[in-house]
Amino acid sequence: xxxxxxxxxxxxxxxxxxxxxxxxxxxxxxxxxxxxxxxxxxxxxxxxxxxxxxxxxxxxxxxxxxxxxxxxxxxxxxxxxxxxxxxxxxxxxxxxxxxxxxxxxxxxxxxxxxxxxxxxxxxxxxxxxxxxxxxxxxxxxxxxxxxxxxxxxxxxxxxxxxxxxxxxxxxxxxxxxxxxxxxxxxxxxxxxxxxxxxxxxxxxxxxxxxxxxxxxxxxxxxxxxxxxxxxxxxxxxxxxxxxxxxxxxxxxxxxxxxxxxxxxxxxxxxxxxxxxxxxxxxxxxxxxxxxxxxxxxxxxxxxxxxxxxxxxxxxxxxxxxxxxxxxxxxxxxxxxxxxxxxxxxxxxxxxxxxxxxxxxxxxxxxxxxxxxxxxxxxxxxxxxxxxxxxxxxxxxxxxxxxxxxxxxxxxxxxxxxxxxxxxxxxxxxxxxxxxxxxxxxx
Amino acid sequence: xxxxxxxxxxxxxxxxxxxxxxxxxxxxxxxxxxxxxxxxxxxxxxxxxxxxxxxxxxxxxxxxxxxxxxxxxxxxxxxxxxxxxxxxxxxxxxxxxxxxxxxxxxxxxxxxxxxxxxxxxxxxxxxxxxxxxxxxxxxxxxxxxxx
Numbered sequence: 405x406x407x408x409x410x411x412x413x414x415x416x417x418x419x420x421x422x423x424x425x426x427x428x429x430x431x432x433x434x435x436x437x438x439x440x441x442x443x444x445x446x447x448x449x450x451x452x453x454x455x456x457x458x459x460x461x462x463x464x465x466x467x468x469x470x471x472x473x474x475x476x477x478x479x480x481x482x483x484x485x486x487x488x489x490x491x492x493x494x495x496x497x498x499x500x501x502x503x504x505x506x507x508x509x510x511x512x513x514x515x516x517x518x519x520x521x522x523x524x525x526x527x528x529x530x531x532x533x534x535x536x537x538x539x540x541x542x543x544x545x546x547x548x549x550x551x552x553x554x555x556x557x558x559x560x561x562x563x564x565x566x567x568x569x570x571x572x573x574x575x576x577x578x579x580x581x582x583x584x585x586x587x588x589x590x591x592x593x594x595x596x597x598x599x600x601x602x603x604x605x606x607x608x609x610x611x612x613x614x615x616x617x618x619x620x621x622x623x624x625x626x627x628x629x630x631x632x633x634x635x636x637x638x639x640x641x642x643x644x645x646x647x648x649x650x651x652x653x654x655x656x657x658x659x660x661x662x663x664x665x666x667x668x669x670x671x672x673x674x675x676x677x678x679x680x681x682x683x684x685x686x687x688x689x690x691x692x693x694x695x696x697x698x699x700x701x702x703x704x705x706x707x708x709x710x711x712x713x714x715x716x717x718x719x720x721x722x723x724x725x726x727x728x729x730x731x732x733x734x735x736x737x738x739x740x741x742x743x744x745x746x747x748x749x750x751x752x753x754x755x756x757x758x759x760x761x762x763x764x765x766x767x768x769x770x771x772x773x774x775x776x777x778x779x780x781x782x783x784x785x786x787x788x789x790x791x792x793x794x795x796x797x798x799x800x801x802x803x804x805x806x807x808x809x810x811x812x813x814x815x816x817x818x819x820x821x822x823x824x825x826x827x828x829x830x831x832x833x834x835x836x837x838x839x840x841x842x843x844x845x846x
Numbered sequence: 847x848x849x850x851x852x853x854x855x856x857x858x859x860x861x862x863x864x865x866x867x868x869x870x871x872x873x874x875x876x877x878x879x880x881x882x883x884x885x886x887x888x889x890x891x892x893x894x895x896x897x898x899x900x901x902x903x904x905x906x907x908x909x910x911x912x913x914x915x916x917x918x919x920x921x922x923x924x925x926x927x928x929x930x931x932x933x934x935x936x937x938x939x940x941x942x943x944x945x946x947x948x949x950x951x952x953x954x955x956x957x958x959x960x961x962x963x964x965x966x967x968x969x970x971x972x973x974x975x976x977x978x979x980x981x982x983x984x985x986x987x988x989x990x991x992x993x
Contacts, residue, residue: 558888686878687871688896760882766920767854769884774856 411465411605412450416440418462423789425454425463430675431555431759435802436792447759449551450603451675451700452709465602465710467624470631473508476594476620478586480578481509482571485516485647485655486600486705488725489718490629491636495728497652498641505642506635507628512644513578515597516651519570521738523650523663525748526565530666530695533565539685540670540693541565543660547607548700549678550754558756559686566613566750570654571597571604575618576747577738594620598628600708601701613750625710648733649726656719657704661697669695674702762801776800784815856880856918862902862927864911867955873914874898877925880918890991894923897969897987900962901927907952908932909983925987933979941967941975 421439426432433447434454441454441462454463473479481504488497501512522545533541542563544550553561575595582593599605599622608619653659661669670693672681678698684690701707703715711718737743762776763769776797783796791812793799802808811817858880860873878895886894898916905912909929917924934940941963948958967973970987977983 556882558882559892561888683875686892686895687875687899756888758882758885760879761885762883764885766884770854770856770918770920773880773883777856 409606409610410443410445410448410450411467411602411609412443412448412452412455413464413466414441414443415462415464418460420460420462422459423792423794424457424459426789426792426794427787428453428457429794430679431552432794432798434794435807436789447555449548449555450606451548451552452602453675455602455709465605465624467599467605467627467710468596468621470623470627472621473594473596477592478511478582478588479509479594479596480511480513480582482513482515482574482578482595482597482619484571484598484600484604484625484705485514485519485652485659485722486708486711486718487598487625487628488516488652489655489706489720489722490625490711490713491633491721494636494721495725496641497645497725498643499636499639500632501644502641503632503635503639505644506639507631509596511578511582513574513581513595514645514647514651515570515574516647516654517736518572518574518577518651518738519654519660520647520651520663520734520736521743522567522570522573522748523654523660524737525567525743526695527664527666529565529567530664534694537563538688538691539563540690540696542685543695543697544612545569545654545660545697546699546705547603547612548601548675549698550607550612551603552678552700553682554754555757555759557682557686558758560682561753561756563685566753567748568611568613568750569604569607570651571599571608572611572614572618573738573742573748577742579618580739580742596621596623598623598625600625600705600711602709603700604708612754613752615751625708626712629712646733646736648736649729650734651736652722652726655704655722656706656715657699658697659704661695664695666695668693669697671697671699671704673699673704673707675700762805772804775804779803779810782810782816783813788814790814854919856916858916858918860914860916862905862909862911862914862929864906864909866906866911867957870903870906871899873902873916877916877918877923880916881923884918886991890989893969894925894989897966897989898925900966900969901925901985901987903957904962904985905929905931907948907957912982921992922988922990927985927987928982929984930982933981933983934975934977935979937975937977 419440421436425441426434431447433444435442504512544565578595579593597608597619605622608622609617611617650663657673658671661671672678706718707715762772779800785796787795791799793802874895881891909931912929915926939945943964944960946958946960952958971990972988974986
């Protein structure tokens with residue numbers, strides 16, 4: 405797993421070479437070649453839209469095998485808040501947390517608790533961060549968004565909150581707690597995240613703003629669901645819950661914004677809506693908004709493509725769990741010694757690395773762009789996808805960059821063929837001078 | 847968009863429609879994408895697109911629509927906005943922050959605060975505004991990129 409930089413990948417044996425995924429990819433990162441979808445690695449932001457779009461289940465997210473746990477003496481589960489919405493008729497978080505112990509973990513640390521601390525920290529630094537910007541502060545909790553901004557929106561990279569994600573903080577806090585409470589050495593402790601989406605798998609391995617990962621493995625929520633479901637039926641719940649509904653609500657769109665108690669925030673979910681709002685922020689049109697919560701998945705993390713339940717039901721269940729809380733844990737937090745800028749701020753800001761750029765040499769790029777525009781005038785402009793590229797524009801770019809041919813367009817191919825037929829029929833009527841009837845010249 | 851390309855510059859022409867607030871900004875958004883494709887610096891892209899957007903909005907509100915033309919070269923962008931609107935009677939006054947002739951209905955939409963032209967001047971390296979009452983207005987905005 406160490407050599408990959410993406411968790412979204414293709415199961416070639418299932419791929420039929422259709423155009424469903426190429427049309428849904430928000431960064432036009434997929435082409436169909438030789439009957440199979442090919443992901444252009446640099447352009448992929450791990451959003452999982454292709455996983456959702458593929459009718460043949462050929463797109464998948466690579467997570468770690470559950471057997472990875474065997475490599476560690478003390479295993480800690482980090483359940484994402486969205487896990488709480490996956491099970492029918494569960495009104496007590498303790499049932500889910502105890503079931504995690506029943507399936508082989510030695511301890512659980514709720515990501516929702518870390519989310520409450522990140523909310524506190526965001527609330528603390530929001531005024532000064534906002535004062536330095538002309539537009540709103542943008543949440544960095546969804547790794548798809550951070551990746552998208554760093555490859556497409558250079559002008560607003562400054563607006564991104566340079567703070568670690570709740571799962572990273574949960575991993576750091578869990579490890580230090582286990583070391584303190586049990587005496588296990590750091591490398592004997594395995595910290596495992598149960599993820600609702602591929603982007604969080606990728607981000608756990610390749611941390612944004614950091615060189616090293618703090619998470620030992622990431623398990624898919626749908627795979628964990630299969631193990632947890634029977635355990636939940638039998639479990640004797642222990643009192644393990646540490647987080648309040650304030651942290652758990654991070655599972656759905658609007659939860660993060662309401663947890664920082666910011667009145668002028670907007671919460672936007674679904675990658676197309678996100679792109680529209682990022683365009684507006686870049687154009688300086690959202691000056692009056694203070695905080696923007698962005699989630700690539702519809703409905704927020706409950707809509708992640710590794711979750712089992714549909715996002716609307718999952719959201720309703722989480723809200724119901726919130727209503728059943730007897731004790732108010734909304735102000736609970738991680739250990740205060742971890743609540744510091746050293747722990748919570750990114751170590752560095754990833755460089756803007758445009759994937760839109762046509763060529764590193766601007767004079768060549770100018771020429772290529774002119775060629776693309778000229779080519780576009782000859783293409784049908786109906787974005788049919790039959791050439792294996794998602795749009796005529798993408799095909800024109802591919803042609804200019806040498807990875808496709810004009811004849812790849814079925815319409816252009818047809819035009820070429822009718823031109824050839826016309827030439828052939830003219831030639832067919834042509835007679836050499838000895839066989840002509842008169843002195844006619846063709 | 848119409849293009850009329852020479853070898854070393856890219857010319858992009860757009861028609862800007864009067865009072866069409868829904869699609870206002872389309873021309874500057876398209877130019878912004880082009881600048882990203884050419885690898886201009888984030889700051890340069892930001893200044894260009896803000897200046898062009900403001901100019902485009904001016905044509906929507908005041909100019910009765912017009913033509914926006916962007917000439918993009920290796921180290922500069924020149925935007926020419928031409929309209930056949932009412933023209934500007936007093937250019938010095940129009941350049942002043944807070945001065946606006948926008949109607950109440952336009953202000954209700956959040957435009958017409960009198961910051962358009964001053965903001966264009968702030969973002970651009972060079973501007974050239976020529977106008978004749980009853981004939982129209984031409985605004986040329988230039989930005990020069992170091993690299």
